[in-house]
Amino acid sequence: MNWKQRVNVALGEFTGFHLAKMGETPSMNAGSKKAGKPTPAPASDVRPPADVRTDRLLRAPIFVMSPVRSGSTLLRSILNAHPLLHAPHELHVRRLTVGFGTGLSERAMHALGHNQADLEHLLWDRVLHRELLRSGKSHIVDKTPANAFAFERLATCWPDARFVFLLRHPVSIARSWHEADPDKRDYAAAAADALRYMKAVERARNGLKGHTVHYEELTADPEKEVRAICDFLTIPFEPAMLRYGSAQTVVEKGLGDWKDKILSGEVQKGRDLPDESEIPDVLRPMSVSWGYLPK
Numbered sequence: 001m002n003w004k005q006r007v008n009v010a011l012g013e014f015t016g017f018h019l020a021k022m023g024e025t026p027s028m029n030a031g032s033k034k035a036g037k038p039t040p041a042p043a044s045d046v047r048p049p050a051d052v053r054t055d056r057l058l059r060a061p062i063f064v065m066s067p068v069r070s071g072s073t074l075l076r077s078i079l080n081a082h083p084l085l086h087a088p089h090e091l092h093v094r095r096l097t098v099g100f101g102t103g104l105s106e107r108a109m110h111a112l113g114h115n116q117a118d119l120e121h122l123l124w125d126r127v128l129h130r131e132l133l134r135s136g137k138s139h140i141v142d143k144t145p146a147n148a149f150a151f152e153r154l155a156t157c158w159p160d161a162r163f164v165f166l167l168r169h170p171v172s173i174a175r176s177w178h179e180a181d182p183d184k185r186d187y188a189a190a191a192a193d194a195l196r197y198m199k200a201v202e203r204a205r206n207g208l209k210g211h212t213v214h215y216e217e218l219t220a221d222p223e224k225e226v227r228a229i230c231d232f233l234t235i236p237f238e239p240a241m242l243r244y245g246s247a248q249t250v251v252e253k254g255l256g257d258w259k260d261k262i263l264s265g266e267v268q269k270g271r272d273l274p275d276e277s278e279i280p281d282v283l284r285p286m287s288v289s290w291g292y293l294p295k
Contacts, residue, residue: 038099041117048156050113055122057129061158062233064143065151065204066166067197069176071215074267075166076143078226081244084235086132087141093124094150121157139233148200155208163210164229167290170198170283171274172215191282198286214290222267242267 049055062085066072080087098119100106109119132140147154155161170191178190185193205212211232218225222242230237279287287293 038097040097041115041120045115045117046153046156047115047117048159049118049121052159055118056125056158058125058132058140058158060139060160060162061128062139062141062162062164063147063151063154064141064164064166065148065201065208065210066143066145067148067168067173067194067201068145069173069180069194070145070166070168071218072143072145072166074215075164075213075218076141077244078222078241078267079141079229081241082230082235082238083240084138085141085233086135086137086139087143088131088135090144091128091131091142092144092146093127093142094144094147094153096120096123096127098123124157139235145197148197148204151200151204151208162233163204163208164232165201165205165210165212166215166218167201167212168215169273169292170195170286170290171279172271173198174283175274188280191280195282195286202286202289216273219267 062079064072064075064079066075076087079085098116100109100116109115114122128140128142132138151163155163173194174187174191177194178185178187211229213225213229223237226241227237230241273292276293279293284293288295
């Protein structure tokens with residue numbers, strides 16, 4: 001914080017007013033340009049909980065790390081059918097930020113041992129814990145694809161978190177991402193954009209311990225793959241997980257390829273794998289990394 005920002009904070013504490021340039025709206029955090037939208041905590045603030053017993057209500061949350069259009073909605077529906085697992089829609093809790101508002105509140109929180117990242121982690125934990133309590137189940141699952149871009153912070157927030165990595169053939173992901181909104185992105189743009197998510201998931205796989213499942217294997221032999229996931233989570237397999245469909249599920253947005261499967265209530269076999277000749281150069285390295293092409 002520079003001297004101008006410190007003066008402005010002091011002015012706000014004593015008068016309730018902030019100075020701003022013409023055309024610029026004051027914000028909750030010094031330096032933020034958008035009213036009511038505090039800036040996220042800097043990476044330097046991110047640290048594990050001081051005391052997991054008191055700082056975290058959740059125990060061992062489960063995160064599905066997957067690119068867009070990789071079958072995560074299908075997997076979420078399967079997991080949510082387990083009597084112990086609550087897998088709601090995408091929650092995007094990592095986007096929730098906290099602002100101090102004034103220097104007084106910032107100093108008060110620092111006196112309690114909290115920096116901005118600590119407070120954001122408390123908020124994330126409380127939101128997920130409340131959702132879990134309302135479900136009446138014992139484990140929560142979050143499958144937000146963008147979480148892959150923040151895997152390190154999630155693992156820092158919840159040191160006991162568990163991770164399931166869901167992979168799909170890169171060409172199938174790109175095609176589905178294009179088909180989801182062909183007016184917004186052509187196939188080449190869809191492949192490049194989806195690749196960002198794939199790379200983030202691969203970084204997470206290399207940086208975390210977890211269980212990997214391929215969408216094609218999940219749809220080809222769902223019982224085998226779901227049993228393996230249950231073993232990883234140390235919960236009993238439930239046959240109801242393979243008959244997960246409900247009328248309520250289909251009203252959710254963004255189901256794409258899996259709408260008919262959810263309507264049927266049973267896992268259906270996925271698309272045939274693309275031929276090697278159909279893999280563009282930009283997706284070939286990831287196809288090798290994920291075992292869809294020989295090294």
